[in-house]
Amino acid sequence: MSTATLPARSEIATEFIWDLESIYDSVDAWEADFSALSSRLPELAGFEGRLISSAQTLLAGLRLRDELEVALGKLYSYAHMKRDEDATQPGPQALHERVSSLASRFSAAAAFFTPEIVALDHETVERFFGEEPDLAVYRFLLDNALRLKPHVRSTEVEGLLAQSREMARGASTIYDMLQDADMKFPRIRDESGEEIELTHGRYIPLQQSADRRVRRESFEALYTTYAAFRNTIAASYATSVKKDVFFARAHNHESSQRAALFDDNVPPEVYANLVATVESRLDLMQRYLALRKRIMGLDELHLYDVYAHLIPEAKRVIPYQQATEQVLGAVAALGSDYREAVARGLASRWVDVYETPGKASGAYSGGSYGTHPFVLMNYQDNLDGVYTLAHELGHSMHSFYSRATQPLVYADYSLFVAEVASITNEALLTDYLLRQDIDPDTRKALINNELEKYRGTLFRQTMFAHFEQETHRMAEAGEALTSEALNALHESLVERYFAPECVIDGLIAFEWSRIPHFYRAFYVYQYATGISAATALSRAILSEGQSAVERYRRFLSAGGSGYPIDLLREAGVDMTSPAPVSAALDHFSGLLRQLEELV
Numbered sequence: 001m002s003t004a005t006l007p008a009r010s011e012i013a014t015e016f017i018w019d020l021e022s023i024y025d026s027v028d029a030w031e032a033d034f035s036a037l038s039s040r041l042p043e044l045a046g047f048e049g050r051l052i053s054s055a056q057t058l059l060a061g062l063r064l065r066d067e068l069e070v071a072l073g074k075l076y077s078y079a080h081m082k083r084d085e086d087a088t089q090p091g092p093q094a095l096h097e098r099v100s101s102l103a104s105r106f107s108a109a110a111a112f113f114t115p116e117i118v119a120l121d122h123e124t125v126e127r128f129f130g131e132e133p134d135l136a137v138y139r140f141l142l143d144n145a146l147r148l149k150p151h152v153r154s155t156e157v158e159g160l161l162a163q164s165r166e167m168a169r170g171a172s173t174i175y176d177m178l179q180d181a182d183m184k185f186p187r188i189r190d191e192s193g194e195e196i197e198l199t200h201g202r203y204i205p206l207q208q209s210a211d212r213r214v215r216r217e218s219f220e221a222l223y224t225t226y227a228a229f230r231n232t233i234a235a236s237y238a239t240s241v242k243k244d245v246f247f248a249r250a251h252n253h254e255s256s257q258r259a260a261l262f263d264d265n266v267p268p269e270v271y272a273n274l275v276a277t278v279e280s281r282l283d284l285m286q287r288y289l290a291l292r293k294r295i296m297g298l299d300e301l302h303l304y305d306v307y308a309h310l311i312p313e314a315k316r317v318i319p320y321q322q323a324t325e326q327v328l329g330a331v332a333a334l335g336s337d338y339r340e341a342v343a344r345g346l347a348s349r350w351v352d353v354y355e356t357p358g359k360a361s362g363a364y365s366g367g368s369y370g371t372h373p374f375v376l377m378n379y380q381d382n383l384d385g386v387y388t389l390a391h392e393l394g395h396s397m398h399s400f401y402s403r404a405t406q407p408l409v410y411a412d413y414s415l416f417v418a419e420v421a422s423i424t425n426e427a428l429l430t431d432y433l434l435r436q437d438i439d440p441d442t443r444k445a446l447i448n449n450e451l452e453k454y455r456g457t458l459f460r461q462t463m464f465a466h467f468e469q470e471t472h473r474m475a476e477a478g479e480a481l482t483s484e485a486l487n488a489l490h491e492s493l494v495e496r497y498f499a500p501e502c503v504i505d506g507l508i509a510f511e512w513s514r515i516p517h518f519y520r521a522f523y524v525y526q527y528a529t530g531i532s533a534a535t536a537l538s539r540a541i542l543s544e545g546q547s548a549v550e551r552y553r554r555f556l557s558a559g560g561s562g563y564p565i566d567l568l569r570e571a572g573v574d575m576t577s578p579a580p581v582s583a584a585l586d587h588f589s590g591l592l593r594q595l596e597e598l599v
Contacts, residue, residue: 006355006357007354007356008357009356009357009359012354014349015349016320016353017349018081018349018350018352018374018375018376019348019349020078023074023078024078027095030075030078030095033071033074034098034099034102037071037072037106041106041109042109043064043068044110047060047061047064048116048155049112049116051113051116052117052124054131055128055129058128059135059138062138062409065110066407069408070368070370071370072102072103073368073369073370074368074370074371075099076100076103076368077366077374078095079092079096079098080366081374081376083095083096083360084359084360085352085359086356086357086359087176087181087359088358089358100169101166103166104165104166107162108159108162108163110162111161112155112158112159114145114152114158115152115154115155120142120146121146125142137407138409140561140562151251151262161250168246168247171237171239171243171519172240172520174236175237175519176516178229178233178236179200179516180360183225184225185199185221186198186225188214188217188218188221189214190209190214191210191214198218198221198222199355200361201361202218202380203218204384205382207219207304207307207308208309209308210308212304212305215307216302219303219507223507223508223511226513226514227507230483230510230513231483234482234483234486234513237471237481237512237513238482240518240519241472241481241521242475244260245472247259248260256475256476256521257472261522263414264415264416264564264565265564266564266565270575270576271522271525274528274529274581275462275465275466275525276578277582278459278528278585279462282459282496282497284589285455285497287592288451288588289498289501289502290501291592291595291596291599292306293305295599296310301501301503302502302505303494303503303505304505306455309448311441311444317382318381318382318383318385319381320353320381323385324346326386326429327389327425327429328343328346330425330429330431330433331425333542333549334428334553342393345373345393350372351374351375351377351389352374352375352376353377354377354378355378355379355380359376360376362376362378362516363377363391364395365392367396369403369411369412372400373396373397373399374396375389375392375393375395375396383445383449384449387426387449387453390425390426390428390429391422391423392422394423394424394425394426395418395422397421397556398413398418398420398556401556402556405558406559410559410560410561412560413559413564414560415523417564417568419527420533420534420568421556423453423457423531423534423535424534424552426453426534427539428538430446430449431542443598444599447594447598448595451588451591451592453531454531454584454591457527457528457530457531458528458531458581458585458588461527462525462528463493463497464512464515464518464524465522465525465528466493467489467493467518468518472521472522486512487509490510491504491506494508529581532575532581532583533568533573533580536572536573536584537552537555537573539587540552540572551571551572554570554571555567555570
């Protein structure tokens with residue numbers, strides 16, 4: 001597709017647009033379900049004060065909550081994805097705002113569930129299981145609820161906290177609208193001298209350009225724009241961090257970080273091990289940057305040089321159809337039924353493929369328990385686009401198997417394992433492509449692509465994790481999160497990770513301001529732990545074969561039916577140890593050695 005002018009959504013062929021009609025065939029149908037769910041919220045209130053009066057009443061209340069959550073999930077998924085098609089359209093914006101408000105009302109209406117369940121003791125819970133066998137499906141939920149005892153407030157307080165969550169999302173909502181709808185980037189000249197508008201979707205392809213002028217101008221255009229909004233974005237992010245601190249303290253947690261890890265029962269040493277292990281081996285990053293500088297023939301390596309393709313073949317055009325064929329070939333390692341399910345999904349319009357005006361940037365996997373998975377992309381015809389497709393389909397297939405196997409209450413897997421399936425797919429894709437009959441330069445390009453994945457995911461996301469850890473510590477200590485303070489913190493971390501082999505361009509201080517995941521506190525570290533776990537799983541799948549595939553497929557199907565640390569351990573990976581992170585760094589070192597030998 002031409003990069004000069006974005007096509008209107010109406011100009012995109014239907015086969016490349018996701019089928020939101022499979023959720024609702026019209027806004028009127030959405031409105032009918034919205035009204036029906038709104039009218040049923042009082043049914044939840046009927047259980048307040050008597051939820052744990054008997055095993056049968058508890059079961060009825062939990063089942064009702066599940067039923068309404070399915071309906072809410074469909075409503076929210078449709079409105080959210082409809083808005084993401086074009087953030088400038090007021091209609092979808094209104095749907096999203098209304099369903100967000102409904103979600104807050106639902107949370108408030110159901111706020112008494114956890115406090116009342118937490119009031120139970122183990123003896124009563126066991127008696128209930130004996131009196132009502134159908135409660136057995138909720139055993140893990142009830143056992144986990146009892147773990148929450150020290151952090152659950154009264155029903156009245158929990159209700160107020162639930163009602164406040166819509167306001168608490170304000171910082172994130174404002175940031176999204178600023179970045180996706182209101183922020184406009186300058187026009188620059190591409191490699192051929194043609195003037196184009198810089199967009200989120202075009203930025204990384206421009207950074208990969210062989211023309212250093214294009215890389216430098218796109219870098220400066222992007223960060224100069226963010227710099228112009230420095231105070232607004234700093235205020236937005238500071239508000240989001242203070243929100244995290246408020247809710248952590250409201251629920252009696254030692255810190256916002258401990259609160260974020262508590263939900264998934266992730267030991268704090270997992271986070272500490274990650275940062276310490278990666279930062280103890282930053283010599284690997286310096287070695288990679290030195291090789292990059294040598295291959296590129298540069299006297300100085302700048303930050304706008306680190307995304308550039310080292311091998312010309314890496315810039316080859318890969319149409320979307322070819323990308324789907326390559327991904328299907330890669331996932332065959334997970335079994336013919338897995339491959340066939342992916343093929344059916346692609347043919348059934350799970351994916352919204354191309355960038356259009358107002359469309360949400362980046363890529364994600366969406367949907368809910370009542371729908372099939374959906375994938376939003378802004379596909380560019382290159383190798384990165386192929387990997388993004390494999391990545392998001394990894395998420396989608398994790399959801400596909402967990403929703404098909406688990407009841408609603410355990411269908412959603414935890415954030416801690418959210419990136420494992422996606423990165424495992426990427427690793428399988430690399431192995432598949434390297435096994436094809438390819439020339440030496442293409443082999444170099446693929447190996448370098450894998451090295452870039454580790455640079456961007458294991459090293460860079462750990463750097464971001466350190467940033468988040470420090471910003472939350474600052475807020476908890478009463479320190480101001482001004483633009484100047486945030487810039488200074490981020491620039492110091494960039495220097496730690498990239499200097500001395502790379503010149504630290506001053507505008508990189510604003511990089512933190514373009515990371516939307518910072519509004520989902522302590523999420524980014526899970527990219528780094530995820531690639532570590534995925535490296536271990538993919539190595540086992542490729543070396544052990546069927547036995548490892550079976551363990552992995554059980555992991556995909558487990559959803560949230562256990563704590564993520566335990567589910568990974570059953571799949572063969574112990575994340576409480578530094579070993580998986582060290583092994584991933586060793587794998588990076590081995591790939592680096594291969595590229596050094598090839599060049």
